[in-house]
Amino acid sequence: MKANEIRKTFLEYFKKNGHTIIPSSPLIPKGDPTLLFTNAGMVQFKGVFLGEEKRDYRRAASSQKCMRAGGKHNDLENVGHTGRHHTFFEMLGNFSFGDYFKENAIAFAWEFIAKEMGIPSRDLWVTVFQEDDEAADIWAKKIGIAKERIVRLGEKDNFWAMGDVGPCGPCSEIIIDQGKDVGCGRPDCAVGCDCDRFLEIWNLVFMQYNK
Structure with missing residues (x-):
């Protein structure tokens, strides 16, 4: 299965489970001096998690463009030394803003991996x-x-x-x-x-x- 298929399957799965699909935010985060690059899917939702802003949805999913080349999540030194680190990647993510928590999040993840993707x-x-x-x-x-x-x-x-x-x-x-x-x-x-x-x-x- 190619990357485009995985992304499409992921977003469609969470859309049918009540999530609003949100476009990737810029690689350079706006208004956040603590980060050089967007390093995770939750960065664009940081204000929501901190209670500083509200959205008109409580469930979201995205495919976020990320780079980890500095700060706490610095993968740069591992690029080329392992088969799992890259300078740039897309992070698939689903988010809940005061809606569901551990039990539902775990259930969604397992159903997608085991049933939608068919991983034994x-x-x-x-x-x-x-x-x-x-x-x-x-x-x-x-x-x-x-x-x-x-x-x-x-x-x-x-x-x-x-x-x-x-x-x-x-x-x-x-x-x-x-x-x-x-x-x-x-x-x-x-x-x-x-x-x-x-x-x-x-x-x-x-x-x-x-x-």
Whole structure:
């Protein structure tokens, strides 16, 4: 499946689930001196999450043009050294502004990955922030993920912040196991390893805090 097909399928899925499709904002963010480049899909919604502005919709989805070449999310030094970092990329995202939260967000993500995209569940793992019992319970009890495939990781991997200041919170990732052939070969290689075997394909960010 090509990038255009993935983008189209993603946006159509969330549109039929009540989301307003929002165009990508500029690569250089307007009115935000904390960022050099737009580095995530939520940047154009920062004011909404902070309660500084309101939109006429409570659910949104977008395909955001991003660059991570400075600041907290600096991928530049990894470009060319891994198979998963790029100077420029598009970030697909769905957002809720006081509408749904963890349970529905997790359900949307899993349905899209497992049903719409048809990725076998045997190849998928889930990570949660080590203190986020709520998300872990939703994955296990509502979605039916085996507990041994739910991995708890620390702040470095599973606590998201847009920058040094601003919205932040625990996150939960869907990971695909690409197989031993693309891994590092170490006997302890597992979810959380920095090699290319276990690839993050979805990051659910639960913005519960503002710092």
